[in-house]
Structures are given as C-alpha cells and as structure tokens.
Amino acid sequence: MMKNETSVIRRKPRKNPLRWVIVLLLILVYAWALAGVPFTGFKETAGQIMKAIVAGIFSPDWDFVYLPEGEDLLRGLLDTLAISVLGTVISAVLCIPFAFWSARNMSRFRGISGAGKMVLSFIRTFPEIIMALLFIKAVGPGSFAGVLALGLHSIGMLGKLFADEVENIDYGPSEALLASGATRMQQLWFAVLPQVLPGFLNYTLYRFEINVRSATILGVIGAGGIGTPLIFALSTRNWPRVGIILLGIIVMITIIDLISGYIRKKLV
Amino acid sequence: MKGQSGASLHQPLTGAGKEPGSGPGQVVHRPKPPGRTKHLLTLVIILLLLWASAKQTDASFSELIEGFPNMLDLLKDMFPPRWTYFDNIVQGMLETIRMALIGTTIGAIIAIPVSIICAGNLMPSRWIYYPARFVLNLIRTVPDLLLAALFVAVFGLGPIPGILALAVFSVGLIAKLTYETLETIDQGPLEAMTAVGMNRIQLIVYGVVPQLAAQFTSYVLYAFEINVRAAAILGLVGAGGIGLYYEATLGFLEYDKTSVIILFTLVIVLIIDYVSTKLREKLL
Numbered sequence: 001m002m003k004n005e006t007s008v009i010r011r012k013p014r015k016n017p018l019r020w021v022i023v024l025l026l027i028l029v030y031a032w033a034l035a036g037v038p039f040t041g042f043k044e045t046a047g048q049i050m051k052a053i054v055a056g057i058f059s060p061d062w063d064f065v066y067l068p069e070g071e072d073l074l075r076g077l078l079d080t081l082a083i084s085v086l087g088t089v090i091s092a093v094l095c096i097p098f099a100f101w102s103a104r105n106m107s108r109f110r111g112i113s114g115a116g117k118m119v120l121s122f123i124r125t126f127p128e129i130i131m132a133l134l135f136i137k138a139v140g141p142g143s144f145a146g147v148l149a150l151g152l153h154s155i156g157m158l159g160k161l162f163a164d165e166v167e168n169i170d171y172g173p174s175e176a177l178l179a180s181g182a183t184r185m186q187q188l189w190f191a192v193l194p195q196v197l198p199g200f201l202n203y204t205l206y207r208f209e210i211n212v213r214s215a216t217i218l219g220v221i222g223a224g225g226i227g228t229p230l231i232f233a234l235s236t237r238n239w240p241r242v243g244i245i246l247l248g249i250i251v252m253i254t255i256i257d258l259i260s261g262y263i264r265k266k267l268v
Numbered sequence: 269m270k271g272q273s274g275a276s277l278h279q280p281l282t283g284a285g286k287e288p289g290s291g292p293g294q295v296v297h298r299p300k301p302p303g304r305t306k307h308l309l310t311l312v313i314i315l316l317l318l319w320a321s322a323k324q325t326d327a328s329f330s331e332l333i334e335g336f337p338n339m340l341d342l343l344k345d346m347f348p349p350r351w352t353y354f355d356n357i358v359q360g361m362l363e364t365i366r367m368a369l370i371g372t373t374i375g376a377i378i379a380i381p382v383s384i385i386c387a388g389n390l391m392p393s394r395w396i397y398y399p400a401r402f403v404l405n406l407i408r409t410v411p412d413l414l415l416a417a418l419f420v421a422v423f424g425l426g427p428i429p430g431i432l433a434l435a436v437f438s439v440g441l442i443a444k445l446t447y448e449t450l451e452t453i454d455q456g457p458l459e460a461m462t463a464v465g466m467n468r469i470q471l472i473v474y475g476v477v478p479q480l481a482a483q484f485t486s487y488v489l490y491a492f493e494i495n496v497r498a499a500a501i502l503g504l505v506g507a508g509g510i511g512l513y514y515e516a517t518l519g520f521l522e523y524d525k526t527s528v529i530i531l532f533t534l535v536i537v538l539i540i541d542y543v544s545t546k547l548r549e550k551l552l
Contacts, residue, residue, distance in 0.1 A: 033366040037366060037428070049422045082321035082322075083325055125538060127500065130530060135339075138336070144331060146325070220505060242418075
C-alpha cells in the first residue's frame with residue numbers, strides 16, 4: 001500500500017573520483033593472493049575419495065548409531081549437546097556483569113563502558129578452539145575442557161549483545177521507582193531486569209545455536225563431543241561412518257535450530 | 269521490547285476509557301500475569317538440563333580448581349612471548365589472509381546465482397526456491413572446520429582444502445543474507461521493466477543489481493571478516509594457514525611461541541575487522 005508513495009530512487013548519479021584507484025588496488029590484491037597459492041592440480045586420487053565419501057554418505061553405517069559398548073553416534077551427539085548447553089549457560093551467567101559494565105547508560109564516564117567493550121571484543125577475537133587447547137592443558141582432554149572453552153568464548157559475543165539490550169531500556173519504570181524511594185539494586189531488580197530478560201533469553205538461545213555448531217568441532221582437538229569419532233573415522237578412511245556422523249550432525253543442528261527458532265519467535 | 273512494555277502500560281488505560289461507552293455487558297480483558305507454575309516448570313526443566321549436561325560432560329568444580337594452578341603455569345610460560353618467532357609465522361599469516369580472500373571471493377561469486385534461485389520474488393515457482401533454500405540450510409549446518417577436515421581427506425594437506433571449505437561456508441552465509449535482502453527490494457522498477465517487456469535476465473541486471481550492490485558488498489566483507497578468523501584455525505586439521513603453527517609449538521611445549529601466534533592473529537583480526545567495519549559503514 002505504502003509502496004506507491006515511498007518508491008524513491010535512492011541511487012545518486014555520482015562518480016567516485018577514486019574509482020580507478022580502488023579497482024587497481026583490488027586487482028593488485030587479487031594478483032598477490034592468487035600468486036601465493038601453490039596450485040599444483042588435484043591429487044589423482046581426489047576423484048575416487050570424493051566418490052567414496054558421497055557413496056558413504058548415501059550408504060551410512062547405521063550400526064554406528066547405537067553401540068552397546070559406548071562411543072557411538074547417539075552418545076557423541078548427546079555429549080556435544082551437553083557441552084553446548086553447559087557452555088552457553090555458564091557464559092550467559094558470567095556475561096551479565098560484563099554487560100552492565102560495558103553498557104553506556106550504566107556508568108557515568110564514557111571510559112568505563114569503553115573499557116568493558118574493549119575487554120569483550122578481546123575475548124571475542126580469541127577463537128574457541130584455541131581456548132579449548134589451553135583448557136585441555138589445564139583440566140586434561142575431555143568434554144569439560146570444551147565446556148570451559150565455550151563458556152569463556154561466548155562471553156565476548158553475549159556480553160556485547162546483552163549490553164546493547166541494556167542500552168535500549170526504557171527509563172520510565174526506573175525513574176518511577178526512584179521517585180518512590182527505591183535503592184539502585186531495587187531499581188535494577190524490578191525495573192531493568194524485567195525489561196531486558198526476554199532479550200537476554202533470545203540472545204542466549206541464539207548463542208546456543210552457534211555453540212552447538214562449535215561443539216561439533218571441539219572434538220577435533222580432543223575436547224569432547226562428536227568431533228573425536230569423526231576425526232578417527234576420517235583418518236581411518238571409514239567413509240560410511242563419516243557419512244552417518246555427518247548426517248547425525250546435520251539432523252541434530254537442524255532440529256535444534258527449529259526448536260530454538262520457535263521459542264525465540266514466541267519470546268520476542 | 270519497548271513496544272511490549274508500552275502496550276502493557278496502556279492496556280488498563282484504554283480499557284478504562286472504553287468501559288463507559290461500551291455498555292455494562294462488556295467485560296474488560298486485562299492481560300493476566302503469566303502463571304507462576306509455568307515459570308517454575310521452565311526453571312525446573314532448565315535445572316534438570318543443566319544437571320544432566322554436567323553429568324554427561326564430567327564437569328566438576330574441584331577439577332577446575334585443581335587444574336587452575338596448571339593454567340597459571342601455562343600463562344606464566346606464555347609470557348613473555350618470544351618475539352623472534354615472529355619472522356617464522358609471517359608467511360603463515362599471509363597465507364591465512366590469502367586463503368580467506370580467495371575463499372570469500374569464490375563463495376561470493378557462487379552465492380550470486382544461488383541467492384537468485386532462492387529468492388521468492390524472482391523465481392516463478394515455489395518448487396524452485398523451497399528446495400534451493402533447503403539445500404542452503406543444509407550447507408549452513410556444517411561447521412567450517414568440519415568442511416576443512418573433509419576436504420583435507422579428499423585433496424590432501426595444504427591451503428587448497430582450506431580455500432574450498434571457506435568458499436562453501438561463504439556461499440551458505442552470503443547467499444542466505446542476500447536472498448533475504450532480495451525479497452525486500454523495491455518492486456517498482458521491476459514492475460516498470462516487466463511492463464515494457466524485459467525478460468528475466470534483463471530484469472535482474474537492470475532492476476535488481478543496482479538496488480542490491482551495496483548490501484551485497486557489505487555481506488561479502490562481513491563474510492571475509494568471519495573467514496579470516498576461521499582461516500586462522502583451519503591449520504589445526506591440516507588445511508593451511510597459521511593454524512599449523514599452533515600444533516607445532518604446542519606439541520613441543522613452546523608456549524612462549526604460541527603466545528606470539530595468538531597475539532599476532534589477534535592484531536591482524538582486529539585490524540581487518542576495523543577496516544571492514546569502516547568500509548561497511550561507508551557503503552550503507
């Protein structure tokens with residue numbers, strides 16, 4: 001309905017004078033990048049292996065889904081899920097102080113919130129795999145190292161998203177409470193928290209979706225989950241098993257995304 | 269968020285204002301506060317989930333506290349970083365950036381036709397775009413490191429499998445963002461062009477591309493940011509880049525070298541993020 005009134009041509013007919021410089025720079029960058037890649041043709045076995053993998057995916061090793069003695073697909077997926085649940089909850093709790101620290105409207109000086117944002121972006125740039133490597137040194141290989149790595153890494157993103165949520169709150173309820181003599185803690189509890197909680201939950205679920213994906217790869221370095229059997233299957237060239245594990249991961253992530261998306265839609 | 273709180277504030281007011289006019293039979297519907305049992309139930313389910321997860325992963329605080337001195341030792345070993353190692357990893361870092369650049373570019377080029385096939389307003393039938401979106405979603409479920417591990421098995425060690433993994437991952441990301449934007453474009457020019465008898469290809473070239481170019485570039489830059497981070501760890505599975513050096517240094521317990529790698533990666537990622545964010549702000 002509104003389309004007819006608002007159809008405005010936004011593109012301005014201006015020419016960037018630096019256009020050719022940019023094009024030249026791009027060409028140089030790509031020349032540098034392409035020259036550096038040692039492309040010597042594919043291995044002659046690549047085609048066969050590709051065929052074997054595709055065949056493996058279409059005829060998966062169904063016996064691997066459940067093995068009585070353990071180390072099977074279902075237990076691997078369960079482990080992955082457990083890692084991501086625990087990691088997400090740990091980070092969701094730990095990031096709350098960071099969020100209030102780095103929210104611009106919660107502190108009087110710009111420098112304080114700026115420092116908080118810096119810390120969060122520092123945590124964010126630290127890949128979870130590297131954190132897992134460090135935690136493995138501390139608590140030994142296993143799922144717990146994965147939990148700690150995810151828990152620490154997710155603080156970076158969740159803290160930033162939570163801080164944005166805190167910055168967007170409505171001051172009305174908070175001022176009303178202040179006028180009736182509430183303390184700062186009471187204001188936080190009764191006016192700020194109810195406003196930010198749905199947003200917090202929404203972002204936590206979103207991060208959970210990401211963490212499930214991350215948890216599937218943590219096993220590659222020995223931090224638990226489905227990644228460990230996958231790497232074993234890959235290195236022993238057991239393609240039907242690779243196929244069933246890939247299928248399992250895809251099915252699990254799709255289901256998680258559907259459930260989480262449904263809950264998030266209800267929340268917001 | 270704001271809309272919600274506003275609505276709940278105004279509900280009683282408008283209800284009270286309507287009441288006299290709407291007759292005595294009308295019942296005012298106030299929103300009921302959500303029941304306490306529902307909250308309790310949610311809490312119980314979450315706690316159960318946590319307990320089960322902790323059991324499954326053998327999480328224990330005592331282990332963490334016991335391991336804490338180990339971690340401090342590790343951090344102590346990492347500092348001061350051995351800066352002389354820097355010269356050895358520059359080449360690896362450059363390779364990482366190359367991989368991210370080429371992977372993103374290949375992904376972006378493939379993403380163009382893919383996103384057009386997925387867009388509901390450009391395709392004639394839902395029998396085309398629903399299956400296409402389904403495949404796209406499947407691709408996006410596989411994490412990049414897993415893709416890299418697969419491609420390493422197929423093509424052998426080196427940056428080529430890494431580039432391919434990043435390319436596939438970028439297709440998933442860029443195509444999804446682009447087709448969602450495609451569906452919100454202004455239909456006016458398209459209708460005008462259909463009216464003068466342009467075919468579908470002309471429609472896309474003259475009606476869609478000018479509207480989308482800036483956003484598409486922004487998505488490509490965003491994918492590049494993510495890919496640089498991803499490329500830095502792909503070496504862990506043998507797919508080239510600086511990740512190879514993690515295994516080399518950690519294996520020999522040379523943590524002061526590891527910290528050089530970590531710091532160098534951090535600096536590069538931050539610089540690329542900064543430049544890319546500035547460029548994206550300019551674009552949009």
